[in-house]
Amino acid sequence: MNIVNGADSAEGATAVIGISFGNGNSSIAFPAKDGKVEVIANQDGDRSIPSVLAYVGEDEYHGFQGKAQLIRNSPNTIVNFRDFIGKSYAAIDPTYSHRSAHPIEQDGIVGYKIVLSSEEDAQPEFISVAEIAKRHLARLKDSAFDFLGKPITGAVIAVPTDYSSSQRQELTKIAEAAGINVLQIIQEPVTALLAYDVANNGVFSEDRIVLVADFGASRSDGAVIAVRGGMYTVLATAHNYELGGSALDQALIDHFAKEFEKKHGIDPRTESARSFAKLASEAEVTKKTLSASNSATISIESLAGGFDFHSTINRLRYEMLARKVLDNVASFVEELVHKAGLDVLDIDEVVLAGGSSHTPKIVSRIESLFPETTKIEAPATSAKALNPAELVARGAAVQASLVQEFEKSDIVESMQPVVTNAPHLSKPIGVLLGDGTFATMLDTYTAVPIRKAKTFEAPKDGGDIIIEIWEGDSEIVTKGLEKPKENGDGHGGNEEDDFDEEGDFDDDEEDEEREKVVKPVTKIADAGLKGVKAGAKIEVIINITADMKVSVAARELGGQAVRGKIESPDVVK
Amino acid sequence: MSVAVLPRLPADRTDKDAFVSYSQLSAFTLRSIEPVGPQYLSHARRALRGRTWSEDER
Ligand SMILES: Nc1ncnc2c1ncn2[C@@H]1O[C@H](COP(=O)(O)OP(=O)(O)OP(=O)(O)O)[C@@H](O)[C@H]1O
Numbered sequence A: 001m002n003i004v005n006g007a008d009s010a011e012g013a014t015a016v017i018g019i020s021f022g023n024g025n026s027s028i029a030f031p032a033k034d035g036k037v038e039v040i041a042n043q044d045g046d047r048s049i050p051s052v053l054a055y056v057g058e059d060e061y062h063g064f065q066g067k068a069q070l071i072r073n074s075p076n077t078i079v080n081f082r083d084f085i086g087k088s089y090a091a092i093d094p095t096y097s098h099r100s101a102h103p104i105e106q107d108g109i110v111g112y113k114i115v116l117s118s119e120e121d122a123q124p125e126f127i128s129v130a131e132i133a134k135r136h137l138a139r140l141k142d143s144a145f146d147f148l149g150k151p152i153t154g155a156v157i158a159v160p161t162d163y164s165s166s167q168r169q170e171l172t173k174i175a176e177a178a179g180i181n182v183l184q185i186i187q188e189p190v191t192a193l194l195a196y197d198v199a200n201n202g203v204f205s206e207d208r209i210v211l212v213a214d215f216g217a218s219r220s221d222g223a224v225i226a227v228r229g230g231m232y233t234v235l236a237t238a239h240n241y242e243l244g245g246s247a248l249d250q251a252l253i254d255h256f257a258k259e260f261e262k263k264h265g266i267d268p269r270t271e272s273a274r275s276f277a278k279l280a281s282e283a284e285v286t287k288k289t290l291s292a293s294n295s296a297t298i299s300i301e302s303l304a305g306g307f308d309f310h311s312t313i314n315r316l317r318y319e320m321l322a323r324k325v326l327d328n329v330a331s332f333v334e335e336l337v338h339k340a341g342l343d344v345l346d347i348d349e350v351v352l353a354g355g356s357s358h359t360p361k362i363v364s365r366i367e368s369l370f371p372e373t374t375k376i377e378a379p380a381t382s383a384k385a386l387n388p389a390e391l392v393a394r395g396a397a398v399q400a401s402l403v404q405e406f407e408k409s410d411i412v413e414s415m416q417p418v419v420t421n422a423p424h425l426s427k428p429i430g431v432l433l434g435d436g437t438f439a440t441m442l443d444t445y446t447a448v449p450i451r452k453a454k455t456f457e458a459p460k461d462g463g464d465i466i467i468e469i470w471e472g473d474s475e476i477v478t479k480g481l482e483k484p485k486e487n488g489d490g491h492g493g494n495e496e497d498d499f500d501e502e503g504d505f506d507d508d509e510e511d512e513e514r515e516k517v518v519k520p521v522t523k524i525a526d527a528g529l530k531g532v533k534a535g536a537k538i539e540v541i542i543n544i545t546a547d548m549k550v551s552v553a554a555r556e557l558g559g560q561a562v563r564g565k566i567e568s569p570d571v572v573k
Numbered sequence B: 001m002s003v004a005v006l007p008r009l010p011a012d013r014t015d016k017d018a019f020v021s022y023s024q025l026s027a028f029t030l031r032s033i034e035p036v037g038p039q040y041l042s043h044a045r046r047a048l049r050g051r052t053w054s055e056d057e058r
């Protein structure tokens, strides 16, 4: 565990934090030295803190201690409430609350009936989702204060892309009630990407298309994001509220329950709430072990009917049990690419977020969907990968450090539609080279205003040259290969894949290769440059204003520029 | 990628040192930029305060 002393990390007498608030877990991070961010451990030493509160008599248990109460005291244990915030009772999905305190409605408010006293005849009292969320956030803030040893003056909180504006408002209100000054609410997938961009590049990030897939506990979320000039535009999002770590847990729960039943004639899933909770808790631990090791043992004292349970399982067996879930993971990602109107070849990078992205098979299944040129950011593929469960908290901390000096009114102003809504290019703009190829200067989805300069070369002996500005279009071309690949697994997955009976990669055995090319389609303008020196460097600048006025300047470095304007398109789609 | 070498000016071009515009760009699409990251803050300054690129050394 990486405990940093608050005093020698972030400078200054106060601190800002980034908060990831999941249905399953929450994390907090803060801007440390040298533009780095650090994740905070709570008082129990946990960096991934279960979003759980449990009540035993007058005592409140939070985090892992709260989650442990699911075994002893499930009706008084509250889990999975983040998505309930700002929703009516009719709109919530209580699926993940079946084994804990049930959400109910009172006076039009969603909440729980909880015993909050140790008195013998204590009656359950109503406690709203907003109150629970407030207590949870206050606990997180306290942990940050204890860790950093200085007052927390502001926080950036990330929410899923399907969080409605009324949910965002309600969450802000709740956080303020918990004593947290909310600097900004931002979207989870963009936040996760920001964490990588800052860790990899400092302040500047290359133009590319990134798919962020977040596999959490109760749900899976994804977004396709165009990165242009360091700015992020979400092209498509997807959500699946049944797919996540709980579905993987369930595969193991069912497997072990059947094994136990065969031996003892008792199904621990139905025997009692307690036996189910014990099995579920250990199944999750076993699942996590299988992310790091090839086999795991499970051992539960007095699981049901007074019998203990001991078993072992290897990773391959687990992956077979989880096959359906893993298939759904793969199709979730494929559908998201299609939803964005893109091809897998258009995706330059995949960022895997959420605790379940620790699962090696999730990573290899997704990896097999993309060409080798697509960079996959996950612990299973890159030693430098960040912890997927911590990405959102880290990115939120980065954003907190960026906005901390601003007045709240300035932050609010910068989020207005007049600033966020911008015309984006629908086709790439580039320069036609001597060999007939298209050199992209501004790619599709670039937002305006934008200014881009690029340097080209004159023919070796110099002379009169022409700079042709074209609009292009990308195309997928298929070319036959001399000999078929030996095995379709383009990424050389781990050995176990070879045992995979049905073979994930069988549909890959193609003897042709698909490739993306950008072709010049429409000539927009050209500029002649007379008598340039031998080996001269030619700079081309394209400038597009916020009202879509396009101007071009081309010059030999050190020489006079030829300038011109391009008629701007009269429509915005 | 090969070296980005520009083509020669066609011999029959009359105006040698000139800019000629032939057609307009395709229609832009209105989309929403995420208010996140360091470059966005510069974008917001440009949009709200009318700052130009040169005033805005990045
Ligand atoms: N090492 C691991 N291997 C496999 N799964 C893991 C590992 N670590 C955590 N998980 C799983 O990740 C899930 C929690 O992920 P995360 O903390 O991202 O969820 P969340 O954001 O709180 O949930 P949600 O997105 O559903 O609101 C749990 O199902 C947990 O079991």
Ligand SMILES: [Mg+2]
Binding pocket: A022, A023, A214, A215, A216, A217, A354
């Ligand atoms: Mg999540």
